[in-house]
Amino acid sequence: MENTEQFLEQLQLDKNITLDDIPNIDLYMDQVIQLFESKYSGTKRNEDDKILTKTMINNYAKGKLFFPINNKKYSRDHLLLISIIYQLKGTISINDIKHVLEKLNEKIVKENFRLDLLYTSFLALVEQNVNQFRRDFRELVSGTTEEIQHFEDEDSDYLEKVLLISSLSYMSNLYRRTVERLVDEIHREE
Numbered sequence: 001m002e003n004t005e006q007f008l009e010q011l012q013l014d015k016n017i018t019l020d021d022i023p024n025i026d027l028y029m030d031q032v033i034q035l036f037e038s039k040y041s042g043t044k045r046n047e048d049d050k051i052l053t054k055t056m057i058n059n060y061a062k063g064k065l066f067f068p069i070n071n072k073k074y075s076r077d078h079l080l081l082i083s084i085i086y087q088l089k090g091t092i093s094i095n096d097i098k099h100v101l102e103k104l105n106e107k108i109v110k111e112n113f114r115l116d117l118l119y120t121s122f123l124a125l126v127e128q129n130v131n132q133f134r135r136d137f138r139e140l141v142s143g144t145t146e147e148i149q150h151f152e153d154e155d156s157d158y159l160e161k162v163l164l165i166s167s168l169s170y171m172s173n174l175y176r177r178t179v180e181r182l183v184d185e186i187h188r189e190e
Contacts, residue, residue: 004141012042013130016123017083019116026073029054032082040086052086060085065098067105077108080119091176096183103190140167 017039027035036052044051060066066081074082081101088097107113141164148160 004138008134008137013133014127015040015043016126017079018123019120022076022079024076026070026075027079028073029057032057032074032079035079036082036086052082057082059094063094063098064105065094065101067109077115080115081105084119084122091179092183096180099186099190100183103186140164 017035021035021039033052033054037050040051050056060082061069065085066078069075069078081104084101085097088100092100104113104115104118108115144160144164144167147163148156151159153159
């Protein structure tokens with residue numbers, strides 16, 4: 001695969017909502033959507049894709065993925081939870097997300113838990129994850145290029161991409177299964 005670094009840059013792996021991105025005032029739903037759209041628009045696969053919609057937010061609220069809002073406004077903690085939900089929904093079901101966040105929501109409401117501190121730790125781990133992914137991806141591309149040299153085929157570029165896609169999909173499945181097992185542990189502990 002040519003231009004591995006350019007490919008990694010196009011993925012915009014470092015795009016996340018930070019605490020500095022969130023204003024110190026509660027936001028209406030349209031403002032929440034606008035914040036997410038402005039931050040993640042470059043990560044969309046297709047221009048028509050939506051990052052976050054009113055329907056999604058309403059479904060999260062109905063599904064009790066976050067604690068109730070006040071006066072149709074979303075607090076800083078709501079935005080942090082929605083950001084976490086945004087990251088989780090690509091891997092696990094809404095029902096699993098609810099189970100993962102249920103106790104956290106209770107802690108926020110009943111114990112005045114500092115979600116911003118947990119979110120800061122999350123962002124620190126995300127940065128480590130991105131750096132690890134960049135290293136792993138470069139290594140995987142190198143290994144794939146090496147493997148494809150065993151083939152003497154005019155479609156070697158295509159075959160290299162098939163190998164790379166297959167390998168990345170396999171890794172994704174390993175991570176998803178690990179996440180599901182951890183979610184199941186939360187279920188058992190409750």
